[in-house]
Amino acid sequence: MKHAGSRALDRLEPLxxxxxxxxxxxxxxxxxxxxxxxxxxxxxxxxxxxxxxxLRAGDDFDRFRVETEAERERFQKAVEAALR
Structure with missing residues (x-):
């Protein structure tokens, strides 16, 4: 799996x-x-x-699908929780 390129990041810009x-x-x-x-x-x-x-959760990373806006919102909530 490769890191997201410019076009993919353009799709994720609001997130x-x-x-x-x-x-x-x-x-x-x-x-x-x-x-x-x-x-x-x-x-x-x-x-x-x-x-x-x-997303780093402790010592490991958890993977989240972020194709849809609902998935992106779920991911953002996980990020906010991890930052607390």
Whole structure:
């Protein structure tokens, strides 16, 4: 699974804007990597099944599908919970 390219990130731009507004996250490169406290926290991938986001939950990453707006909202809520 490859990291999301420019076209994929263009589709995710509204979500990326919401993530950029969250305190405690630093975007190292557009949509590819967000860091929290100096550690990779979330990033995006694309594959034939669609767009996915990996979110660090403890020591591991959990994968979320982010193709639909409902999936993106679910992912954003998981990010907000992880930041608490």
């Amino acid at each position: 990326l804007e919401r993530l950029r507004a969250l305190p405690g996250l630093k975007e190292k490169s557009r949509g590819t990597f967000f860091y929290r406290r100096g550690k990779a926290f979330l990033h995006f991938h694309e594959d034939p099944t669609g767009l996915h986001a990996d």
